[in-house]
Structure formats: structure tokens, C-alpha cells
Amino acid sequence: MHPERRAQLTAWARDTGALIVEDDYDAEYRFGSRPIAPLRSRAGDCVAYVGTTSKVLAPDLRLGWLLVPAHMAAAVSAEHSVAHALPSVINQAAFATLLESGDFDRHLRRTRAIYRARRAAVLASVISRVPLRITGGAAGLHLMAWLPPQASECDVVAKANLVGVAVDGLRGACAVKRDLRPALVVGYGAISEAAIPAAISALIDVVSNASPTTPRLVAGER
Numbered sequence: 090m091h092p093e094r095r096a097q098l099t100a101w102a103r104d105t106g107a108l109i110v111e112d113d114y115d116a117e118y119r120f121g122s123r124p125i126a127p128l129r130s131r132a133g134d135c136v137a138y139v140g141t142t143s144k145v146l147a148p149d150l151r152l153g154w155l156l157v158p159a160h161m162a163a164a165v166s167a168e169h170s171v172a173h174a175l176p177s178v179i180n181q182a183a184f185a186t187l188l189e190s191g192d193f194d195r196h197l198r199r200t201r202a203i204y205r206a207r208r209a210a211v212l213a214s215v216i217s218r219v220p221l222r223i224t225g226g227a228a229g230l231h232l233m234a235w236l237p238p239q240a241s242e243c244d245v246v247a248k249a250n251l252v253g254v255a256v257d258g259l260r261g262a263c264a265v266k267r268d269l270r271p272a273l274v275v276g277y278g279a280i281s282e283a284a285i286p287a288a289i290s291a292l293i294d295v296v297s298n299a300s301p302t303t304p305r306l307v308a309g310e311r
């Protein structure tokens with residue numbers, strides 16, 4: 090979000106007494122040129138900041154954190170204990186040890202380089218084969234690959250799975266599906282860099298066969 094827009098958002102929250110929930114789930118893997126400071130760092134009075142270990146360690150850990158404005162802390166803590174949403178104490182202790190020892194920072198530095206290389210491999214493989222507009226690659230472990238408007242997302246996902254390429258469709262990830270253009274959510278968190286060119290090539294074959302007209306490469310955010 091543009092800095093001016095961010096300032097407008099926090100001004101609006103302060104004026105109206107609203108709470109902004111900042112879901113910074115992919116903060117640790119940013120591949121854009123400039124890291125963006127969270128809204129929370131400038132507007133701690135009106136932002137609840139949410140983080141997770143799902144991308145940096147593993148989703149099955151079910152560990153996360155929530156920083157709320159100070160005046161809400163007691164109420165949120167009380168609600169939380171009623172909900173019994175308590176992650177494993179052993180996992181929490183292990184994560185605390187990782188943080189305190191500096192191993193977590195070392196892990197992030199190592200994995201950032203790995204994911205940056207995988208992301209570059211996906212983009213290079215797409216560019217070398219033409220189609221698919223790619224966006225959303227500035228952060229996280231996924232890219233969005235926009236299909237030609239006439240393509241059936243469901244069909245492409247099913248056929249890709251049949252040739253051994255596991256991708257998700259955008260529809261399943263969106264609550265509001267009206268006017269949604271067909272797209273794939275292409276993750277590179279669980280594939281080796283060496284396997285990427287063949288996987289993308291197989292995916293592009295599926296897309297090309299699924300579309301009556303050859304899709305064009307459209308310049309997009311990388």
C-alpha cells in the first residue's frame with residue numbers, strides 16, 4: 090500500500106475508532122526492493138498486528154502472535170483463555186529457544202536465499218515459455234499466475250494435478266468470488282529449485298491445451 094494510503098487508513102481508524110487488523114503473515118519473506126515497515130510500528134494505538142510461524146517454520150506448528158493496542162490487551166487475553174486456543178506449550182518453548190539462541194535469524198537468512206532462488210527459477214521458467222501473467226511475487230512463498238479469461242480454472246487445476254503439478258485455483262482462496270478472473274496460486278515453498286523448470290513447463294502445457302487461443306505474455310508486477 091502506498092505510504093499516503095497507509096497514512097489515510099490510520100487517520101481514518103483514529104477518527105472513527107476502528108481497529109485495523111494487520112495480517113503480516115509473509116513479512117519475513119519479502120523479495121521487493123524495499124522492505125515495508127508494518128503499520129503497527131507507526132500506529133500501535135489502532136492496529137492489531139498478527140504474525141505466524143506457518144511460512145517460516147511449518148503450518149502444523151499452529152503458532153502465531155497477536156499484538157493489540159495496550160488498552161485492549163486485558164480483554165483480548167481474557168477472550169483468548171475462554172476460547173482455549175492454546176498452542177502446544179512444548180512448541181512454544183522450542184520456538185522461544187530458537188528466538189533466544191539466534192538460530193531463528195540464521196534460519197531466516199538461509200531460507201530467504203533459498204526461496205529467492207526458487208522464485209527466480211519460477212519466473213525464469215515462465216518467461217522462457219511465454220504465457221501466464223504473473224503477479225503477487227513481492228512477498229511470501231506464492232505467485233499468482235493469471236489464466237486467459239476463457240480458461241477454466243477448475244479444469245486447469247485438475248489437469249495440472251494429473252501431470253503431477255500441485256497448484257491451487259484462486260477461487261478457493263477468495264471469500265468473494267464474483268467477477269473473479271481465473272488464476273492459479275503457484276507455491277514454491279515445497280519444491281526444489283532443480284524441479285521447478287520441468288514443473289512450470291508441464292503447467293504451461295496444461296494451460297496452453299486448456300485455452301483455445303494462445304495466451305499472450307502481459308507485462309505485470311514481478
Ligand SMILES: Cc1ncc(COP(=O)(O)O)c(C=O)c1O
Binds near residue numbers: 140
Ligand atoms: C492471508 C493469510 N494470512 C495468514 C496465514 C497464516 O495462517 P495460519 O497462521 O493460520 O497458518 C495465511 C496462510 O497461508 C494466509 O494466506
